[in-house]
Amino acid sequence: MKKNVLLPLVFVCLVLAGCQTTSMNQVMEASESQVAIRQIQTRAFDTTNRTKTLRTIIATLQDLGFVIDKADDELGTVSGTKLNGYSLRMTVTVRPRGKKQTLVRANATYNVTPVEDPQPYQQFFTALQKAMFLTAHEVD
Numbered sequence: 772m773k774k775n776v777l778l779p780l781v782f783v784c785l786v787l788a789g790c791q792t793t794s795m796n797q798v799m800e801a802s803e804s805q806v807a808i809r810q811i812q813t814r815a816f817d818t819t820n821r822t823k824t825l826r827t828i829i830a831t832l833q834d835l836g837f838v839i840d841k842a843d844d845e846l847g848t849v850s851g852t853k854l855n856g857y858s859l860r861m862t863v864t865v866r867p868r869g870k871k872q873t874l875v876r877a878n879a880t881y882n883v884t885p886v887e888d889p890q891p892y893q894q895f896f897t898a899l900q901k902a903m904f905l906t907a908h909e910v911d
Contacts, residue, residue, distance in 0.1 A: 804887075811889045813876045814896050816903055821847055821865050824873050827906050828863050831899045837861060858882050861895065875899065 818824060821844075828849050829839055837851030840860075847865040852858060861879045868874040877895055879886035886892075 808887055809876075811892050812878060813874060814900070815868055815872045815874050816900075817871060818873050818903070818907065819867065819871060821867070821873060823906060824865050824875065824903070825849060827902045828865070828875070828899060831895065831902045832861065832863070834902075835895065835898060859886070859891065861891075863895075 816824065825842065825844055825847065829842060829851075832839060832849065832851040835853070836855060837853045837859075839849065839851045841848070841850045843849075848862060850860065850862045852860045859879060859881055861877055863875060863877045866874050866876075875896075877892055879891050
């Protein structure tokens with residue numbers, strides 16, 4: 772009786788051990804992909820005026836068809852939703868980088884899934900870069 776129970780138990784343990792992948796490989800793959808995504812989501816701008824940067828971000832999101840849900844100058848965040856047959860939500864965070872730059876990071880979600888496609892981020896940052904240039908040169 773013990774052999775009948777022990778043999779299937781050993782077999783199951785061997786099968787499960789064969790299916791295991793190394794945790795280190797999974798961690799390294801996740802870290803590399805997260806770094807690549809963070810690089811797509813982040814840009815540095817040569818300004819230290821956080822309030823003006825946040826206002827420019829709000830205007831840029833609105834120009835791209837987003838409705839601003841929340842803006843917090845104290846935290847340095849702006850969130851907006853674009854409803855165009857789908858639900859794209861973008862949250863943008865502004866923080867200082869050194870003494871002469873501001874770091875802007877955008878994080879987009881489609882419904883509840885994080886967006887890893889670089890296209891929405893490129894579109895946002897291209898528009899933001901143009902707006903930041905015009906703001907810096909006081910062009911309306």
